[in-house]
Amino acid sequence: xxxxxxxxxxxxxxxxxxxxxxxxxxxxxxxxxxxxxxxxxxxxxxxxxxxxxxxxxxxxxxxxxxxxxxxxxxxxxxxxxxxxxxxxxxxxxxxxxxxxxxxxxxxxxxxxxxxxxxxxxxxxxxxxxxxxxxxxxxxxxxxxxxxxxxxxxxxxxxxxxxxxxxxxxxxxxxxxxxxxxxxxxxxxxxxxxxxxxxxxxxxxxxxxxxxxxxxxxxxxxxxxxxxxxxxxxxxxxxxxxxxxxxxxxxxxxxxxxxxxxxxxxxxxxxxxxxxxxxxxxxxxxxxxxxxxxxxxxxxxxxxxxxxxxxxxxxxxxxxxxxxxxxxxxxxxxxxxxxxxxxxxxxxxxxxxxxxxxxxxxxxxxxxxxxxxxxxxxxxxxxxxxxxxxxxxxxxxxxxxxxxxxxxxxxxxxxxxxxxxxxxxxxxxxxxxxxxxxxxxxxxxxxxxxxxxxxxxxxxxxxxxxxxxxxxxxxxxxxxxxxxxxxxxxxxxxxxxxxxxxxxxxxxxxxxxxxxxxxxxxxxxxxxxxxxxxxxxxxxxxxxxxxxxxxxxxxxxxxxxxxxxxxxxxxxxxxxxxxxxxxxxxxxxx
Amino acid sequence: xxxxxxxxxxxxxxxxxxxxxxxxxxxxxxxxxxxxxxxxxxxxxxxxxxxxxxxxxxxxxxxxxxxxxxxxxxxxxxxxxxxxxxxxxxxxxxxxxxxxxxxxxxxxxxxxxxxxxxxxxxxxxxxxxxxxxxxxxxxxxxxxxxxxxxxxxxxxxxxxxxxxxxxxxxxxxxxxxxxxxxxxxxxxxxxxxxxx
Numbered sequence: 135x136x137x138x139x140x141x142x143x144x145x146x147x148x149x150x151x152x153x154x155x156x157x158x159x160x161x162x163x164x165x166x167x168x169x170x171x172x173x174x175x176x177x178x179x180x181x182x183x184x185x186x187x188x189x190x191x192x193x194x195x196x197x198x199x200x201x202x203x204x205x206x207x208x209x210x211x212x213x214x215x216x217x218x219x220x221x222x223x224x225x226x227x228x229x230x231x232x233x234x235x236x237x238x239x240x241x242x243x244x245x246x247x248x249x250x251x252x253x254x255x256x257x258x259x260x261x262x263x264x265x266x267x268x269x270x271x272x273x274x275x276x277x278x279x280x281x282x283x284x285x286x287x288x289x290x291x292x293x294x295x296x297x298x299x300x301x302x303x304x305x306x307x308x309x310x311x312x313x314x315x316x317x318x319x320x321x322x323x324x325x326x327x328x329x330x331x332x333x334x335x336x337x338x339x340x341x342x343x344x345x346x347x348x349x350x351x352x353x354x355x356x357x358x359x360x361x362x363x364x365x366x367x368x369x370x371x372x373x374x375x376x377x378x379x380x381x382x383x384x385x386x387x388x389x390x391x392x393x394x395x396x397x398x399x400x401x402x403x404x405x406x407x408x409x410x411x412x413x414x415x416x417x418x419x420x421x422x423x424x425x426x427x428x429x430x431x432x433x434x435x436x437x438x439x440x441x442x443x444x445x446x447x448x449x450x451x452x453x454x455x456x457x458x459x460x461x462x463x464x465x466x467x468x469x470x471x472x473x474x475x476x477x478x479x480x481x482x483x484x485x486x487x488x489x490x491x492x493x494x495x496x497x498x499x500x501x502x503x504x505x506x507x508x509x510x511x512x513x514x515x516x517x518x519x520x521x522x523x524x525x526x527x528x529x530x531x532x533x534x535x536x537x538x539x540x541x542x543x544x545x546x547x548x549x550x551x552x553x554x555x556x557x558x559x560x561x562x563x564x565x566x567x568x569x570x571x572x573x574x575x576x577x578x579x580x581x582x583x584x585x586x587x588x589x590x591x592x593x594x595x596x597x598x599x600x601x602x603x604x605x606x607x608x609x610x611x612x613x614x615x616x617x618x619x620x621x622x623x624x625x626x627x628x629x630x631x632x633x634x635x636x637x638x639x640x641x642x643x644x645x646x647x648x649x650x651x652x653x654x655x656x657x658x659x660x661x662x663x664x665x666x667x668x669x670x671x672x673x674x675x676x677x678x679x680x681x682x683x684x685x686x687x688x689x690x691x692x693x694x695x696x697x698x699x700x701x702x703x704x705x706x707x708x709x710x711x712x713x714x715x716x717x718x719x720x721x722x723x
Numbered sequence: 724x725x726x727x728x729x730x731x732x733x734x735x736x737x738x739x740x741x742x743x744x745x746x747x748x749x750x751x752x753x754x755x756x757x758x759x760x761x762x763x764x765x766x767x768x769x770x771x772x773x774x775x776x777x778x779x780x781x782x783x784x785x786x787x788x789x790x791x792x793x794x795x796x797x798x799x800x801x802x803x804x805x806x807x808x809x810x811x812x813x814x815x816x817x818x819x820x821x822x823x824x825x826x827x828x829x830x831x832x833x834x835x836x837x838x839x840x841x842x843x844x845x846x847x848x849x850x851x852x853x854x855x856x857x858x859x860x861x862x863x864x865x866x867x868x869x870x871x872x873x874x875x876x877x878x879x880x881x882x883x884x885x886x887x888x889x890x891x892x893x894x895x896x897x898x899x900x901x902x903x904x905x906x907x908x909x910x911x912x913x914x915x916x917x918x919x
Contacts, residue, residue: 409850
């Protein structure tokens with residue numbers, strides 16, 4: 135590392151490791167290379183994008199529950215070219231839909247789960263002073279930020295606004311869409327670069343900067359989850375980058391990678407040379423986007439494992455089998471992608487192969503979930519806010535996973551494909567599943583990041599509100615989907631005779647969404663209020679065993695007062711014959 | 724605060740941070756070009772007619788370029804080997820040659836591209852030209868990226884040699900690994916596009 139001079143001009147390195155220079159505002163908060171600040175930047179930006187993406191959905195839910203009805207003040211707020219007189223235009227609805235998916239997945243959940251928790255917690259949990267490449271870490275956040283700015287800016291393109299072809303951007307629709315799609319592709323290239331830089335950093339940090347004594351089988355489960363996730367990001371994103379380059383060529387240079395011969399657009403044959411293949415995009419896209427599902431869920435599983443072990447005061451049940459399952463799951467996630475494409479006519483042999491791998495990949499997921507449930511058995515459970523979220527994760531992820539089975543079988547997928555059932559299924563995995571896991575993480579590590587506890591009453595209010603209304607949003611969608619209502623309808627199915635008996639579920643779901651929005655208010659208040667007024671805590675407020683609790687709260691630049699050493703496995707709770715019910719990894723004998 | 728193992732290898736892994744980092748980066752690059760080669764295969768087997776590369780493209784020029792790139796890989800290794808023997812002067816010579824050979828490659832590519840445009844062959848003409856321009860274009864961006872890093876290590880970046888020669892040698896080795904990868908991609912591109 136280059137030596138840095140402080141204002142007084144003396145050499146910091148010569149002054150020794152105990153001394154830390156005071157950085158200016160910009161270096162400390164904006165262009166920081168400290169993994170903790172970058173983690174917080176990622177987490178806060180991610181949370182803001184989650185709120186923004188959720189707001190887009192709350193708008194869409196109005197149109198779905200009350201199609202064509204005007205909200206006058208929204209018309210004034212969002213402009214006449216989006217909601218003339220308060221009535222939503224179909225084009226604007228499409229923008230909202232495409233951007234909701236993109237923002238939630240690529241700019242909300244992944245940056246919070248991997249960028250936020252990964253950056254903040256992982257180096258602390260392995261006893262490292264920082265990430266292996268601090269400057270690359272900063273670049274990773276900046277690239278993410280630029281990608282986010284590009285995506286948001288695309289809403290304000292005068293002609294056509296943001297991308298309208300869905301978060302999956304299927305061609306040929308995406309090829310002929312308005313210029314917002316080009317912005318989407320450029321934004322995605324920034325986001326992909328960001329996660330590439332991040333994932334290399336995580337893997338190198340995990341392998342190289344482990345504290346003495348921290349062997350791989352002594353890793354906290356969260357470190358394992360981030361480690362496997364990083365490999366998925368590293369190897370699955372480049373094919374999407376390739377696909378993005380090809381689509382960019384199609385849109386900008388007029389090539390025909392995804393344009394079939396003789397495609398008719400608005401009654402006229404498209405001017406392209408043709409010969410391309412729209413299915414090619416779907417293969418390249420899902421080659422990323424299926425591993426991406428595991429990128430979304432694995433960090434949350436890691437957090438839940440930490441919180442459960444800590445709040446049951448006993449070791450995780452089957453730690454080793456959980457780790458092996460994680461590795462197997464990561465590997466399998468690369469060969470299941472075409473189960474998203476059963477209805478494309480790719481052939482029964484392909485379908486059979488991918489349905490088989492899909493059934494196989496459910497086994498390691500079930501192993502992990504079962505191990506987490508069994509970990510509760512016989513524990514003296516502390517019902518803290520993080521624990522409530524972690525406990526809720528288990529059945530919610532269970533519902534999400536089990537309802538995925540009929541979608542993974544190529545025959546039962548036929549009637550369910552593209553209905554609201556699919557929406558309900560994957561939202562159960564990602565929203566009450568992953569997001570509850572991430573919320574558990576925020577409540578759990580907030581005292582480490584700020585030195586203060588979050589308020590328990592507001593936390594429980596937040597939990598119960600979220601839990602009830604989350605289910606109110608997504609449970610009705612199963613019924614809508616089983617009734618055969620397509621997920622692609624701008625009016626929620628109003629024009630279809632067969633959908634009439636199920637339409638009231640749209641209203642339920644919409645009210646659920648708006649109430650869910652209100653239920654987040656205690657969290658927002660808690661988040662800011664606790665920074666100033668939360669109860670001050672020491673290094674280890676949860677009486678936990680892993681290394682991050684050896685550092686002061688909040689940890690200084692360089693993290694630990696003394697370089698930690700690891701003497702035992704990650705979850706030595708309730709060891710018989712000891713006076714305390716926990717024995718930290720960093721404690722000598 | 725010092726990040727451990729930036730220069731020296733960690734005992735149990737036997738590697739320094741940069742070395743693992745560059746190999747992981749190359750793994751992701753394999754996936755990137757792998758996806759594009761897969762695209763090539765899928766488009767070709769799915770089309771009714773596909774031209775042989777040698778009927779459209781200039782094989783002698785590309786052969787020359789292949790030799791240029793392979794030579795640049797040799798000079799790259801020599802640059803690193805000179806540093807290992809702590810001969811800074813020879814390093815500058817070989818490193819400079821590597822950058823210049825990259826420049827020769829780009830010049831030849833420029834003439835190839837402009838000849839294609841001159842004959843009204845654009846990416847939009849057909850899918851063969853489309854994949855040709857996409858693959859060689861992306862490869863060219865990699866060549867430029869490698870040249871920028873190598874030129875930096877030849878010029879301002881070489882100051883590090885005075886204070887920490889081992890660290891500097893590691894940097895040259897890592898940028899060399901990337902340069903060999905770019906070379907290797909071309910060795911796959913050349914037969915795929917020009918000869919088959």
